[in-house]
Amino acid sequence: MKEAKEIYIATYDEILERIRRRYSRGARSKIASLQMVHDILVSSTEGTEELKGLLRDLHPFYWRLIEIEFERAKIESSLRCVSKARYVVRKMWEKYRYLVMTLEGREGRRAYVEGRGRMMSLFRRCRQGMALLKNLVIFLQKLPEIEPNAPTLILAGPPNVGKSTFVSNVSSGRPEVANYPFTTKQVIVGHADHEGRKVQIIDTPGLLDRPVEEMNVIERRAVAALSELRGAVLFLIDPASTYMSLDRQIKVLEGTLDILRGRPLYVGINKIDLASEEQLREALERAEELKKRGVVDEVYLLSAISREHALRVMRDILSRVLPL
DSSP states (O other): OTTTTGOOOOOHHHHHHHHHHHEEEEOOHHEEEEEEEHHHHHHHHHHHHHHHHHHHHHOHHHHHHHHHHHHHHHHHHHHHHHHHHHHHHHHHHHHHHHHHHHOOOHHHHHHHHHHHHHHHHHOOOTHHEEEEHHHHHHHHHHHHHOOTTTTTTEESSSSSSHHHHHHHHSSOOOOOOOSSSSOOOOOEEEEEEEEEEEEEEOOOOOOOOGGGGGOHHHHHHHHHHHHHOOEEEEEEEEESSSOOOHHHHHHHHTTTTTHHHTTTTEEEETTOOOOOOOHHHHHHHHHHHHHHTTOSSSSEETTTHHHHHHHHHHHHHHHSSSSS
C-alpha cells in the first residue's frame, strides 16, 4: 500500500536513542536541552497522526486483513495513547520552559529534571502501543495495492485447483505456482487489459469446507477479498483432485454464497487435460445443477495452463459483467 510507505513510526526506544545522541554532542543550556527533548518527542511521533488519518479512510477490505493480524481495540488504544502524549507534552513544555527560565540555581535545575522526566514518562507509557503501531505500518506497507472500485475478477476455490496458474496466464500478477496445497498465502493482485479497460485479477488463498469461525489465517485472507471487494468471482474446481473430493469442493463453493451476497459467480472446471471422462461428466453435472438453481451464472471447461483457455474464460466473464 503506497500511502503507508510514506509513514514512519518510531518506537520509544528509538526516540530515547535519538535524545541520547543529541545529549552526547556537547553541553547546552537547561532550556535548550528541555526544548530538544520536546522537539524530538513531537517530531518523532508525527507519523502516528498520519497513520490515524490513513486508517480513518481505509477501505473495509484492508481493515479485514488488519483484523486478522491485529486487535482493533489495541490499535485504537495505542493511537489514543500517543495522541494524548503529544498534546500533553506541548502543555508541559510551556509550563516547564517558564519555570526553568524564571527559577535559579537548584530550583531551576529541579524544574528542568522534572520537566524532562515527565515528558519522557508520557511516551514511556505508550511504549508497547508504539511498537504495535510500527509493526502495523510495516504490515500495511506489504499489502497489495488494490483499487476497491476498479473492474475486478476474483479467483476463488479450494487449494491447488489452479487459481495462481490462471492469474499468471491472464495478468501481470505473478503468484507462486507449485503442485501442493496452500502455495498462495496472501491476496495477490495482477492487472489485465480488456477491450481497452484496465481490470484487476485477484488471486486468493485456498478455502476448505468449514465455517468462517474455524478458518485459519490464510483462509480468512481469501474471505476478506470475497466479502469486501466488488467484482465477479470465478470459482475453480479440480475434478481430478487427490487432495479434496468433488463433494467437498462443492461444499466449499456453497459455503461462499453467503459471503458473496448475490454477486456474479462463475464456475471453472479446471484441469480438463488431466481428468477422466467420468470425472468431467460428474463435475459438469454438479456445476450445471447449481446453474439451474440460479446460484451460478455460467460454467466453463478449461485447462488454466493454456493461456488461450484462461483468456477465453476471463474475456467472457468480463464481457458479461462490465457495462459497455
